[in-house]
Amino acid sequence: QSALTQPASVSGSPGQSITISCTGTSSDVGGYNYVSWYQQHPGKAPKLMIYEVSNRPSGVPDRFSGSKSGNTASLTISGLQAEDEADYYCSSYTSSSTYVFGTGTKVTVL
Amino acid sequence: QVTLKESGPVLVKPTETLTLTCTVSGFSLSNARMGVSWIRQPPGKALEWLAHIFSNDEKSYSTSLKSRLTISKDTSKSQVVLTMTNMDPVDTATYYCARMIPDAFDIWGQGTMVTVSS
Numbered sequence: 377q378s379a380l381t382q383p384a385s386v387s388g389s390p391g392q393s394i395t396i397s398c399t400g401t402s403s404d405v406g407g408y409n410y411v412s413w414y415q416q417h418p419g420k421a422p423k424l425m426i427y428e429v430s431n432r433p434s435g436v437p438d439r440f441s442g443s444k445s446g447n448t449a450s451l452t453i454s455g456l457q458a459e460d461e462a463d464y465y466c467s468s469y470t471s472s473s474t475y476v477f478g479t480g481t482k483v484t485v486l
Numbered sequence: 487q488v489t490l491k492e493s494g495p496v497l498v499k500p501t502e503t504l505t506l507t508c509t510v511s512g513f514s515l516s517n518a519r520m521g522v523s524w525i526r527q528p529p530g531k532a533l534e535w536l537a538h539i540f541s542n543d544e545k546s547y548s549t550s551l552k553s554r555l556t557i558s559k560d561t562s563k564s565q566v567v568l569t570m571t572n573m574d575p576v577d578t579a580t581y582y583c584a585r586m587i588p589d590a591f592d593i594w595g596q597g598t599m600v601t602v603s604s
Contacts, residue, residue, distance in 0.1 A: 377548070377549055377550070379532060408589075410589035410590070412589070412590035412591070414533075414591070421582060421594040421595065421596055421597055422533065422582075422584075422591070422594055423594070424590055424591060424592045424593075427587070427589070427590035427592070428589065428590070433592060465532065465533050467533075467535070467590070467591070469589050472549060473546050474535065474546055474547070474548060474549060475523070475535040475538070476535060477525075477532060477533040477534060477535060478532070479532050480532040480533070
């Protein structure tokens with residue numbers, strides 16, 4: 377199972393919006409609405425930000441949103457803030473009843 | 487409060503078997519539609535899903551590591567155990583356990599760093 381493809385880095389200024397893509401295949405991202413997104417600050421464990429494509433867990437700011445079109449899922453951060461600087465990973469359920477993570481994206485707040 | 491905590495050796499030798507334990511609190515391993523996964527992250531690299539086990543004892547393994555992994559649970563002890571055989575230096579990583587709800591990892595342990603070296 378190959379890792380899902382994410383851009384290595386995305387940057388934006390405070391207050392701007394950025395979008396991180398996560399590209400898979402019809403056997404994972406495109407085949408199921410079980411895409412989730414995780415934020416990881418240096419030296420910390422990942423934190424769930426979005427599950428089932430577009431649902432936010434309690435406590436996650438509503439400036440984080442998720443969507444999916446075909447084999448590509450996206451995470452959008454609106455009103456970018458300094459504390460959003462972190463690594464972000466997507467994950468998807470697969471047709472093999474396994475899970476796969478993305479290659480990871482480093483978000484920089486300029 | 488839901489917590490998960492990983493424990494196990496910090497250092498293992500090549501060819502040895504790694505045994506990691508995830509001790510959970512705040513929820514039961516018998517809760518319907520909940521499970522526990524193991525995920526690892528080599529230094530400076532991406533996350534890699536390894537295995538999961540659900541309350542009904544359903545198990546699944548990474549296709550690339552399936553031959554080396556075994557996951558099990560002891561509901562009475564609130565523990566999930568992962569064994570990985572034939573360890574190699576490329577298996578050096580931080581190993582996390584995480585609760586599954588059921589298709590996302592909502593609560594993560596702090597992780598435990600395992601180094602493979604002779």
